[in-house]
Amino acid sequence: MGSNRKRPFGYKMEFGEVVLHPAEAETVRWIYDSYLAGASYNALVDKLRERDVPYDVDKPWNKNMAARILADRRYTGEAGYPSIIPEGQFHMTQVRRQERASPCKKTPAQKELRKLCGGSPPAWVEQRVLGLLNRLIQHPELITCPVIEDEPMPEAKKLRRELDGLLHRPPVDEAQAKNLAFRLAALQLDAIGPEEYETRRLRRLFQGRAPMAELEQELLHESVRRITVSNGTVTVLLKNNQTLEGGKNA
Template sequence: MGNRKQPFGYKMSLGEIVIQESEAKLVQEVFRRYIAGESLNELTEALRQQDVPYDEGRLWNKNMIARILADTRYTGERGYPKLIDKEQLIAANEKRSNKPQLPKKTEAQKVLRRLCGTPLSERVEQSVTDLLNGLANCPERIQHQRSSTPATHSKTQEALNDTLAQQPIDEDSAKVLILRLAAEQYAALGNEEYETNRLRRLFSAFECVAELNADLLKSTVSEVLVTRQNVKLRLKNGQVIERSDLQ
């Protein structure tokens, strides 16, 4: 309740709970306008434009309004002066309980949202489902992406060649360069070939479905690339797949 010691609309006077007129008028207005069709957001914005705060130093928010709409004391319960009729309280709470709930996202949709990095749409979800089904029908379309030799590889090789060409050979420098070259060559190999074989096995065992499959999505796709014209999948082996690749 913040700084409040009594519900909004009331105050203590000579040891008794009495109506606080300016606040009580807002309580009645909140019920009237909410029942008439205004939303909590609209009421919040309207109450922020007037001079009566719910709590000193705090802006009105939806929680404050919801607290008012749910408080049975405004109907005269527990010794509080009556501000509204019970019918108004019932009508307000029926409207709140009948508020349509947004459908919860499925696990697959949550995964897809993380992979996209943008808000979801039915078009994107359906496109990704179609691409996964297409790969299940044609797992041979998953190809090993050979990495190009990094620029640092040739520089290290050149440095090693220069060192070996100088007499006498600086064995310590040569060993350092050989180890560096081996590390670069190993890094250049990556794990794309292993991932390609793994992906083929996964898609070969997968049966096409109408709805997006969360487990398959998590285990095969590293990124979903969305443009106005197209939706593409970047697979775990680095390969980018679009609809034209599966035709």
């Protein structure tokens, strides 16, 4: 006998009235109970196909059928239909459906973290990175340059000797002294490598900040080049090429 799906699953006509279809009504209750217990649409469909209660003749259960049942308020007794599930259970089901339909929104910092990791990191990584950066906020002197060029350039040495000699031969030619000082400063500025420049910039960035309660996107973006996670260890590569490490259980 064909099925008339103009009526909701779980009901049948008897002597001109809508009444419960016992086997189908029991299946409706099972669907609601299972969904609230954590079953996905796919899991529901797999189990429903094993039950000897088809949704429609010659039509196997699918996710749309299960979703339609979970969204139908008539199962609470509305519109003249006998009640199959309590109003409270229907309401909880709609809340759960909304939660699953709306993925958890990521904060700007979490999006930045995902970008730096090259994908979604394990949940513990966020707190470990937070701890590493907060340590730098509390101790910015820990930000060090991996490679520092200590030996001045020959031209800078020459200018330094000329300036020292000029300053020790009174009367001092102020115009010439200023010219030498400016040239020396320009050479010293040019001699600063990218790592040393970034180290100084990072120290200024971290100094005077209050420890973070949660990661801040701006600080992540301005200070971190890359984050890798391997064997329970997170490695943070700062923009001066300094690395920081923290374990999952640290």
